[in-house]
Amino acid sequence: MDNCLFCKIVTGQIPCTKVYEDENTLAFRDIDPKAPSHVLVITKEHFGAIHEIPADQGSVIVQLMNAVTEVVKRENLVSEGYRLVINSGENGGQMVPHIHVHVLGGRSLHWPPG
Ligand code: 5GP
Ligand code: ZN
Numbered sequence: 001m002d003n004c005l006f007c008k009i010v011t012g013q014i015p016c017t018k019v020y021e022d023e024n025t026l027a028f029r030d031i032d033p034k035a036p037s038h039v040l041v042i043t044k045e046h047f048g049a050i051h052e053i054p055a056d057q058g059s060v061i062v063q064l065m066n067a068v069t070e071v072v073k074r075e076n077l078v079s080e081g082y083r084l085v086i087n088s089g090e091n092g093g094q095m096v097p098h099i100h101v102h103v104l105g106g107r108s109l110h111w112p113p114g
Pocket of ligand 1: 005014016017028029030031032033040086087093094095096097
């Protein structure tokens with residue numbers, strides 16, 4: 001999508017610090033980290049949110065979550081734990097309308113979130 005920030009990161013128009021990449025997904029460090037480890041995992045294809053992924057394209061969700069698993073391992077978050085967050089829409093606090101999973105770890109995280 002032309003005007004999408006994360007699509008521009010996928011194409012390299014905007015730089016990022018890559019943590020993991022494969023054919024369908026990309027993971028990079030959040031520019032404003034909320035935890036010692038804060039990585040965003042995205043699909044290379046543009047989807048606005050999880051509910052915009054068509055039911056017959058469920059493999060996209062599998063690819064995304066497999067990339068999340070890879071990031072969790074690379075960031076050494078398995079033993080101490082971590083949190084996955086997908087913000088959606090205005091009430092969800094989504095700022096960038098391109099699906100992304102926040103992987104947060106490296107400190108104790110509060111619950112419930114604000
Ligand atoms: P959201 O609020 O949409 O769930 O999360 C968007 C995230 O993208 C925020 O945590 C924000 O810090 C991050 N972000 C915004 N612009 C950039 C950028 O240009 N590069 C990187 N790496 N992260 C960004
Ligand atoms: Zn996009």
